[in-house]
Every structure is written in structure tokens, then in C-alpha cells.
Amino acid sequence: MSAESVTSSTRSTRKPKGEGHARRAEILAAAERIFVEVGYEGATIRKIADEVGLSSTALYMHFSEKSEILHEICRLAFARLQAANAVVVAEGGPPEVVLRKLMEAYVDFGFENPNAYRLTYLTRPVEARDGAQSAAQMLGGELFKAFEAIVEQAAAAGRLRGDAKASAQTLWAGSHGIVSLVITKPYFDWVDHKTLTATMLDALFIGLLKP
Structure with a gap:
């Protein structure tokens, strides 16, 4: 040739x-x-x-450069999460209902976008240095503050058993844990995602919220 x-x-x-x-x-x-x-x-x-x-x-x-691409992937992931949260908050309702919907939206996003979720939340030091951490600190921080505000509304309504800040972090950790485990351990014999999510949320809400 x-x-x-x-x-x-x-x-x-x-x-x-x-x-x-x-x-x-x-x-x-x-x-x-x-x-x-x-x-x-x-x-x-x-x-x-x-x-x-x-x-x-x-x-x-x-x-x-490569780091600019990574930062944009993370920025867009947070933007999609913020948009999903805005829809849930706009629907309104009791704070505990809004909280559950926000957590469901977060978990759904992770399952539907596993690669973006890995890069955004499961970063190694080099990835954090090159864009993921800065996006998480700026946009992820705003996202969590909005979530924490709903937890504080539940506290003001007398629905929380404990501290609002600790409860907010525990709820978020539960959502993050289920997504990160499922997408990084696909070989495990997981039950249906919706069943797993609902069971996890039931347990968290029973433990952290008053009846």
C-alpha cells in the first residue's frame, strides 16, 4: 500500500x-x-x-489538557445532580419526604452514570489533584449544603432524633455507600437495585427520624 x-x-x-x-x-x-x-x-x-x-x-x-476534560466531566455530573435536586425541591412536601426523594435521585444518578460517578466521587490522589477534587469542593459542596438545609428543616419540625449535621452526613454516606459498592463490586450477588435502595433508606429513616 x-x-x-x-x-x-x-x-x-x-x-x-x-x-x-x-x-x-x-x-x-x-x-x-x-x-x-x-x-x-x-x-x-x-x-x-x-x-x-x-x-x-x-x-x-x-x-x-487532560485535567480540563476531567474537571468538565465532574462539573457536568454535579450540574445534572443539581438539576434533579431542584425538581424534587420544587415539588415540595414534608422535609422527610423531600429528603427521601433527594436520596433516591442521588442513588439513581449513580446507577445510571457509573463512570461519571466513579470519576466524581471515587477519585485517587492524581485525579483529585487534576480536577475532580476542585469540582467536588465547589459544586459538590453546594449540592450538600442544599441537602443539609432540608435535613435542618426536618430538625426544626421536630422529626430528627439527633444532630442535623451528623444526620445529614450519615444519610449522604448511606447513599454514597450503596452506589459505590454496587458499581465497584458488580460481581456480588446484589438484589434488585430498587429493593436494595428502598431497604437501605427504610433503615436510615427509621434510625434517624422520629415516627
Whole structure:
């Protein structure tokens, strides 16, 4: 095969230019998979570009470096969680009802987006340094404060058995625990996700809330 044929073949595998937002979404989806499959340190801009069908140079037009891609994945994950929470809060209801719905939405997000969840919440030091931790501190902090505010409403209504801050952290830890265990231990003989989630929430609410 001639050099010209090789060049022509290589060019034919390149995807045509698309809209900026659509192409960025493709890059983020590919990077999310690769970061989880080979590890953040093992991933390269070249690997991500090849997965999307771009040249490395073309990818650099969207993201300047690997850490920027990771930060954007985490930012978007928190944005989706914030949007889901806003819907639940807007529906209103007694604080304990809102709390349960918020926790269900959080767990559902983790099960539906396991790769994004891993990168956002289950980061190693290098991933934390390169974008995940800063996103978690800024956006994740806002997300937790909104959740804690509902727990404080339950406390004000006389529904909590103990301290609002400790209760909020315990509830969040329970949700995080069930998601992280299921997505990192898929080989375990888990019961149905909804049954597992409902059982965990029942136990937490019985223990932390007054009848």
C-alpha cells in the first residue's frame, strides 16, 4: 500500500466536523470511558482523540489538557445532580419526604452514570489533584449544603432524633455507600437495585427520624 493510500485511509476514518457542543459531548463521553477503563494516568489525549475519530490537534481545539476534560466531566455530573435536586425541591412536601426523594435521585444518578460517578466521587490522589477534587469542593459542596438545609428543616419540625449535621452526613454516606459498592463490586450477588435502595433508606429513616 502506498503512502498516499495510507494517508487517504487515515483521513477517511476521521469524523467530519460537527457542531461544537456535540463534538465536546463526544469527547467527554469517550474520555469518561477511557479514564475508567485504563485509569486516568494511563489515558492520553491521543487515545481520547482516536476514540472520537479526531486528530489530537483537533481535540486540543476543545480542551487544552487532560485535567480540563476531567474537571468538565465532574462539573457536568454535579450540574445534572443539581438539576434533579431542584425538581424534587420544587415539588415540595414534608422535609422527610423531600429528603427521601433527594436520596433516591442521588442513588439513581449513580446507577445510571457509573463512570461519571466513579470519576466524581471515587477519585485517587492524581485525579483529585487534576480536577475532580476542585469540582467536588465547589459544586459538590453546594449540592450538600442544599441537602443539609432540608435535613435542618426536618430538625426544626421536630422529626430528627439527633444532630442535623451528623444526620445529614450519615444519610449522604448511606447513599454514597450503596452506589459505590454496587458499581465497584458488580460481581456480588446484589438484589434488585430498587429493593436494595428502598431497604437501605427504610433503615436510615427509621434510625434517624422520629415516627
